Amino acid sequence: xxxxxxxxxxxxxxxxxxxxxxxxxxxxxxxxxxxxxxxxxxxxxxxxxxxxxxxxxxxxxxxxxxxxxxxxxxxxxxxxxxxxxxxxxxxxxxxxxxxxxxxxxxxxxxxxxxxxxxxxxxxxxxxxxxxxxxxxxxxxxxxxxxxxxxxxxxxxxxxxxxxxxxxxxxxxxxxxxxxxxxxxxxxxxxxxxxxxxxxxxxxxxxxxxxxxxxxxxxxxxxxxxxxxxxxxxxxxxxxxxxxxxxxxxxxxxxxxxxxxxxxxxxxxxxxxxxxxxxxxxxxxxxxxxxxxxxxxxxxxxxxxxxxxxxxxx
Amino acid sequence: xxxxxxxxxxxxxxxxxxxxxxxxxxxxxxxxxxxxxxxxxxxxxxxxxxxxxxxxxxxxxxxxxxxxxxxxxxxxxxxxxxxxxxxxxxxxxxxxxxxxxxxxxxxxxxxxxxxxxxxxxxxxxxxxxxxxxxxxxxxxxxxxxxxxxxxxxxxxxxxxxxxxxxxxxxxxxxxxxxxxxxxxxxxxxxxxxxxxxxxxxxxxxxxxxxxxxxxxxxxxxxxxxxxxxxxxxxxxxxxxxxxxxxxxxxxxxxxxxxxxxxxxxxxxxxxxxxxxxxxxxxxxxxxxxxxxxxxxxxxxxxxxxxxxxxxxxxxxxxxxxxxxxxxxxxxxxxxxxxxxxxxxx
Numbered sequence: 001x002x003x004x005x006x007x008x009x010x011x012x013x014x015x016x017x018x019x020x021x022x023x024x025x026x027x028x029x030x031x032x033x034x035x036x037x038x039x040x041x042x043x044x045x046x047x048x049x050x051x052x053x054x055x056x057x058x059x060x061x062x063x064x065x066x067x068x069x070x071x072x073x074x075x076x077x078x079x080x081x082x083x084x085x086x087x088x089x090x091x092x093x094x095x096x097x098x099x100x101x102x103x104x105x106x107x108x109x110x111x112x113x114x115x116x117x118x119x120x121x122x123x124x125x126x127x128x129x130x131x132x133x134x135x136x137x138x139x140x141x142x143x144x145x146x147x148x149x150x151x152x153x154x155x156x157x158x159x160x161x162x163x164x165x166x167x168x169x170x171x172x173x174x175x176x177x178x179x180x181x182x183x184x185x186x187x188x189x190x191x192x193x194x195x196x197x198x199x200x201x202x203x204x205x206x207x208x209x210x211x212x213x214x215x216x217x218x219x220x221x222x223x224x225x226x227x228x229x230x231x232x233x234x235x236x237x238x239x240x241x242x243x244x245x246x247x248x249x250x251x252x253x254x255x256x257x258x259x260x261x262x263x264x265x266x267x268x269x270x271x272x273x274x275x276x277x278x279x280x281x282x283x284x285x286x287x288x289x290x291x292x293x294x295x296x297x298x299x300x301x302x303x304x305x306x307x308x309x310x311x312x313x
Numbered sequence: 314x315x316x317x318x319x320x321x322x323x324x325x326x327x328x329x330x331x332x333x334x335x336x337x338x339x340x341x342x343x344x345x346x347x348x349x350x351x352x353x354x355x356x357x358x359x360x361x362x363x364x365x366x367x368x369x370x371x372x373x374x375x376x377x378x379x380x381x382x383x384x385x386x387x388x389x390x391x392x393x394x395x396x397x398x399x400x401x402x403x404x405x406x407x408x409x410x411x412x413x414x415x416x417x418x419x420x421x422x423x424x425x426x427x428x429x430x431x432x433x434x435x436x437x438x439x440x441x442x443x444x445x446x447x448x449x450x451x452x453x454x455x456x457x458x459x460x461x462x463x464x465x466x467x468x469x470x471x472x473x474x475x476x477x478x479x480x481x482x483x484x485x486x487x488x489x490x491x492x493x494x495x496x497x498x499x500x501x502x503x504x505x506x507x508x509x510x511x512x513x514x515x516x517x518x519x520x521x522x523x524x525x526x527x528x529x530x531x532x533x534x535x536x537x538x539x540x541x542x543x544x545x546x547x548x549x550x551x552x553x554x555x556x557x558x559x560x561x562x563x564x565x566x567x568x569x570x571x572x573x574x575x576x577x578x579x580x581x582x583x584x585x586x587x588x589x590x591x592x593x594x595x596x597x598x599x600x601x602x603x604x605x606x607x608x609x610x611x612x613x614x615x616x617x618x619x620x621x622x623x624x625x626x627x628x629x630x631x632x633x634x635x636x637x638x639x640x641x642x643x644x645x646x647x648x649x650x651x652x653x654x655x656x657x658x
Contacts, residue, residue: 016542017542017544017547017548030490031483031487031488032460032461032487032494032499033461033462033464033487034461034463034464035464035469035470036463036464036466037466037467037470038465038467039509039510040466040506040507040509040510040528041509042509045508049531050553050557053504053531053533054535054551054553056463056465056506057463057465057502057506057533057535057551058549058550058551060463060464060465061461061502061537061549061551062548064463065461065499065537065539065547065549066546068496069496069545070545070546073496074493076495078495078497078498079495079496079498080495080496080497081493081495081496082493082494082495082496083492083493084493084494086490087490090577091480091483091484092426092480092484092568092573092576092577093338093428093576093577093578094338094341094407094427095334095335095338095428096334096429096575097334097336097578098333098334098336186319
C-alpha cells in the first residue's frame with residue numbers, strides 16, 4: 001500500500017512546527033524569552049527588511065511556543081495553564097532582598113529558655129454565659145470586671161473607692177505597657193549605633209542650655225546646681241585680616257557667582273538695553289498711578305471717540 | 314532620638330507593605346517622562362511603548378527639565394538623578410523612559426533602571442524610524458497581557474552594550490516571575506533584532522568601539538496566531554501589530570560592580586515556599602499534613618427572602634376567612650408580604 005500520497009496531503013494541510021537553525025535558539029521559558037544567537041544573514045536583511053524580521057521572529061516564536069506547549073499543564077476554565085519553571089535569565093532586582101524580622105525581646109528570652117510559642121485563641125469560653133466570647137475587643141472578657149453590675153469591695157476601702165475605675169485603669173495600663181514594649185522592640189530593631197547616642201547627647205545639652213536662659217533674668221539669678229557647668233556661648237570668629245590674594249579673589253568671585261545665579265532669584269532684573277528707561281516707573285507716571293490696564297483702556301476709548309467724530313462729520 | 318514610623322491605620326499599613334521589598338518581586342512600574350522638548354516622533358514612540366507596558370506605567374506628560382547623563386544642576390536647582398530618585402520614591406517606580414529631542418541628539422529615548430531608589434544603569438537610543446501602532450489596522454492585545462520576547466543576534470550574548478539593552482528591555486516588558494501561564498492567553502510577541510554585525514565589531518575589544526559602528530536595533534511587535542499542525546504543538550503565524558522601531562545606540566552608563574552584585578542577589582526559595590505562593594501571601598489556602606491543598610471559601614450572606622418554602626394550605630393568609638379575596642394568586646411564599654399588605658388595605 002502506498003501511503004506517500006496520504007503523507008503529502010497531510011503535509012500540505014499542516015505546515016511543519018520544527019525550526020531548522022545552525023545553532024538552536026536559547027529558550028528561557030520562565031520569562032517567555034527566546035534568544036536566537038545565529039548571526040544575521042546579510043542578504044535577506046538587505047533584500048526585504050520587514051519580511052526578514054518577520055521570518056526571524058516567527059522562527060524564534062515557534063521554538064518558544066513548542067517549548068511552552070510541551071510543559072506540563074493543568075486544565076482551567078480558560079484553557080490549559082502551563083506550569084513554568086523558574087527563569088534562567090538573571091535580571092537585577094528593583095529593591096534589596098527583604099531582611100529577616102529581628103526577634104523581639106520576648107522572642108529572644110523564649111528562645112533562650114526553650115519556651116514554645118502557643119497560639120492564643122481569640123475566643124474564650126464563658127462559663128456563666130455558656131458561650132464563646134471575645135478575649136478582648138467588643139464585649140471582651142477582659143472588660144468583665146468593669147461591666148458586671150455588682151462588685152466586691154475590700155473591707156478597708158476608701159469612701160471614694162470606685163472598683164470599675166480601678167479595673168479600667170489596670171486594663172489601660174496593661175495596654176500602654178504593651179505598646180511601649182512594642183515601640184522599644186521597633187527601636188531596637190532599627191539599631192542604636194554610637195552615632196545616634198552622640199546625637200542624642202548633643203540634643204539634650206542644647207535643651208538644657210535653652211531652658212537655663214529661658215527665665216525672666218535669662219538665668220542670671222537662678223540657683224546653680226552642684227557640678228553644673230558654666231554655659232558657653234558661641235564665639236564669633238573672624239577671617240584673618242590679611243589673606244592670600246588668590247583666596248580673597250576666589251571668595252569674591254564665588255559671592256558674585258552666587259549673586260548672578262538664577263537659582264534663587266525671584267524677579268529678574270531688567271535687561272541691559274532696557275535699563276535706560278524704567279518701564280514700571282514710566283507706566284505709573286503716565287497713568288497717574290492707576291496702572292497699565294487703565295492706561296490701555298484710556299487709549300482705546302480715545303481712539304474710538306476719534307473714529308466716532310470722523311463718522312459724524 | 315530615632316523616630317519610629319508606624320502606620321496609623323490598616324489601610325496605610327497595607328500600602329506600606331505593598332511597597333516593602335519582597336522576595337519575588339512584582340512587575341516594575343515604568344514612568345514615561347517627556348523632556349524639555351520631546352517632538353512628535355518621540356511622543357508617539359512613548360505612547361506606543363506605554364500601550365505595550367500598560368497597566369504598569371505612569372505618564373508624566375508635562376515638560377521636565379531632565380538630562381540623566383549630565384551631572385550638572387538644572388535651573389530648578391536639583392540634579393536630574395536626584396529628580397529621578399524622588400519620582401521613583403514617590404510613585405514606587407523603578408524604571409524610567411525619558412524622551413528628549415535636541416539638535417545634537419535628535420529623537421532620543423533613555424531607559425533608566427533603578428535599584429533601591431537609586432539609578433542603577435542607563436542606556437540611550439535614538440529613534441530613526443517609527444511606525445506607530447495606530448497605522449497597523451489589526452487587533453491589539455489586551456492591556457496587562459504578557460508578551461513573548463524574541464532577541465535575534467549573537468551580539469546579545471557577547472557585546473556588553475547589547476547585553477545591557479536586552480536586560481533593560483526584559484525589565485521593561487517581561488521582568489515579572491510567574492509560575493504559570495494560560496496558553497490561550499499568548500497573544501503577542503515583541504521581537505528585537507539587530508542589523509548584520511559589522512566586520513570590525515569583534516568581541517575582542519568591545520570597549521573601544523564607538524556608537525557609530527554598532528549595528529541598528531529593530532524592534533517589532535507581532536500578534537500571534539496559533540494554527541493546528543496535527544500535533545500537540547501548534548504552528549505559529551505572525552501579523553505585524555506595531556509599533557515598528559528602528560533604533561541606534563547612543564550614550565550609556567553601566568552599573569557599578571558593587572551595586573550590580575547586590576541587585577543580582579537571589580533569594581533562597583525552598584520548595585515549601587513555592588507551594589505556599591512563592592513568597593507572596595496567599596490567603597485562605599494551606600497545604601495540610603497529607604500534602605493536599607485545602608482552601609476556605611467565603612460564600613457570602615444567604616438571601617433568605619428568596620427562599621421558597623413548603624406551601625401549606627393552613628398557612629395561607631386568606632384561608633378560613635370567608636370574605637377574603639385572593640388577589641395575587643399565591644405564586645410564591647412572600648415573607649416580606651409588603652406588596653400584599655398594600656393591596657389589602
